[in-house]
Amino acid sequence: MEVNRSDTATRILEVSELLFVEHGFEATSLRMITQQAEVNLAAVNYHFGSKDALFESVFMRRFTPLISACLAELDALEAKGAGDSIERVVMTFIRPCLALSRDPARGGALFVRLLSRALVENHRLLREALSREYSEFVERYTQAFRRALPELGEQDLSWRMHFAFGLMFNAFAGNDVLKIFRKSPVVTARDPEAIVQHLVPFVLAGLTMPASD
Amino acid sequence: MEVNRSDTATRILEVSELLFVEHGFEATSLRMITQQAEVNLAAVNYHFGSKDALFESVFMRRFTPLISACLAELDALEAKGAGDSIERVVMTFIRPCLALSRDPARGGALFVRLLSRALVENHRLLREALSREYSEFVERYTQAFRRALPELGEQDLSWRMHFAFGLMFNAFAGNDVLKIFRKSPVVTARDPEAIVQHLVPFVLAGLTMPASD
DNA sequence: GTAAGTTTCAAACGGTTGTTCGAACAATAA
DNA sequence: TTATTGTTCGAACAACCGTTTGAAACTTAC
Numbered sequence: 001m002e003v004n005r006s007d008t009a010t011r012i013l014e015v016s017e018l019l020f021v022e023h024g025f026e027a028t029s030l031r032m033i034t035q036q037a038e039v040n041l042a043a044v045n046y047h048f049g050s051k052d053a054l055f056e057s058v059f060m061r062r063f064t065p066l067i068s069a070c071l072a073e074l075d076a077l078e079a080k081g082a083g084d085s086i087e088r089v090v091m092t093f094i095r096p097c098l099a100l101s102r103d104p105a106r107g108g109a110l111f112v113r114l115l116s117r118a119l120v121e122n123h124r125l126l127r128e129a130l131s132r133e134y135s136e137f138v139e140r141y142t143q144a145f146r147r148a149l150p151e152l153g154e155q156d157l158s159w160r161m162h163f164a165f166g167l168m169f170n171a172f173a174g175n176d177v178l179k180i181f182r183k184s185p186v187v188t189a190r191d192p193e194a195i196v197q198h199l200v201p202f203v204l205a206g207l208t209m210p211a212s213d
Numbered sequence: 214m215e216v217n218r219s220d221t222a223t224r225i226l227e228v229s230e231l232l233f234v235e236h237g238f239e240a241t242s243l244r245m246i247t248q249q250a251e252v253n254l255a256a257v258n259y260h261f262g263s264k265d266a267l268f269e270s271v272f273m274r275r276f277t278p279l280i281s282a283c284l285a286e287l288d289a290l291e292a293k294g295a296g297d298s299i300e301r302v303v304m305t306f307i308r309p310c311l312a313l314s315r316d317p318a319r320g321g322a323l324f325v326r327l328l329s330r331a332l333v334e335n336h337r338l339l340r341e342a343l344s345r346e347y348s349e350f351v352e353r354y355t356q357a358f359r360r361a362l363p364e365l366g367e368q369d370l371s372w373r374m375h376f377a378f379g380l381m382f383n384a385f386a387g388n389d390v391l392k393i394f395r396k397s398p399v400v401t402a403r404d405p406e407a408i409v410q411h412l413v414p415f416v417l418a419g420l421t422m423p424a425s426d
Numbered sequence: 427g428t429a430a431g432t433t434t435c436a437a438a439c440g441g442t443t444g445t446t447c448g449a450a451c452a453a454t455a456a
Numbered sequence: 457t458t459a460t461t462g463t464t465c466g467a468a469c470a471a472c473c474g475t476t477t478g479a480a481a482c483t484t485a486c
Contacts, residue, residue: 029473042475121334175333253464263444
């Protein structure tokens with residue numbers, strides 16, 4: 001039956017998202033997942049086929065809409081002829097991330113951490129899928145950045161995009177490298193709006209400084 | 214005998230460093246390590262006690278000297294009265310990282326990736342050890358940044374340090390989030406000097422922009 | 427009602443995990 | 457030399473892994 005199927009499957013998806021973020025893919029066993037989701041052990045293989053396929057489902061469920069939202073914002077910006085404002089281009093990426101972080105079910109916020117983890121872990125299950133299906137994302141943003149920062153050479157442009165996206169991904173993922181060294185985090189507030197309020201000027205300062213080459 | 218012991222133990226350490234970076238802690242089995250290091254399976258438990266303890270040894274072997282080197286540079290800078298130059302303060306962190314990245318045995322460069330992985334994975338084996346023994350690191354740099362950027366409020370200062378260190382850690386770890394989306398990396402050169410050349414101005418731009426609060 | 431199709435369930439599969447053990451070996455010291 | 461200590465080795469341990477299976481339970485359609 002459709003309702004039950006969906007019920008079990010999405011319960012698995014949600015618990016998996018939580019556990020994958022908390023312990024990582026390898027350290028999360030199907031038994032941990034199915035116990036916490038209160039479903040039978042065999043349910044994962046029945047509904048998703050394998051643990052690997054489950055991970056892809058968990059990931060893509062959030063990732064595809066996020067990428068689409070960013071590109072849609074970029075489309076809209078360029079349509080109204082405001083594509084040469086670097087701040088606005090940056091915001092087309094920030095806003096969908098912000099929306100995810102605000103997800104009332106908290107699943108979205110979790111996912112940003114999963115995304116960041118998957119990227120630095122260079123996950124074997126995602127390497128092909130990402131470069132195959134989402135190279136458009138990078139191409140589009142490279143174009144957009146080039147247009148909004150016309151005074152930069154290709155070298156400068158590459159480096160600054162590299163730093164800017166790394167910074168933004170990590171900021172939303174809440175990867176506070178300093179927090180880990182001491183008991184109380186440097187920044188107590190995890191409020192996504194507060195992040196953006198400080199993150200955007202920082203990123204823009206780096207992006208708009210005078211060209212080096 | 215001392216030579217043999219060290220030989221086996223350090224061979225384990227070096228292979229582990231490589232495999233932990235490549236596959237992660239959980240996905241690296243003792244059998245993979247001992248096979249590649251050409252030592253007996255039981256050698257790990259004999260020399261290190263457990264897989265967990267091995268990880269701590271692998272990590273601390275590089276981490277402790279790195280932190281010490283940074284603090285020594287900071288000491289030297291303040292001793293010669295140049296502590297109010299934010300660029301020089303930043304460089305006291307950059308230079309030891311750079312030295313690690315240039316390690317001819319390549320172990321150092323690998324470690325920076327391991328460090329970054331461990332930080333975003335928030336490794337259970339490191340959480341306590343780091344905040345227990347290395348809070349001095351954060352304290353010292355917070356002081357140094359506060360002195361070099363006196364016009365900033367505490368809020369601004371926290372955020373900017375948060376962004377700056379996240380950026381620097383990721384840059385040295387070579388976590389190119391854009392690279393993953395397409396076949397050829399945005400930045401082909403992995404040359405540490407080239408990284409620094411572009412990284413430092415970017416970080417300084419964010420750190421020195423006008424205060425927001 | 428019966429039949430067909432879908433989903434759940436307990437149990438087991440073969441394989442791998444980290445760890446332990448005691449014997450074998452090597453090296454040092456008396 | 458013998459005794460002692462530190463190290464290596466193969467074999468085994470119990471526990472856990474992802475996956476499969478076939479029967480039970482349930483839902484839907486006729």
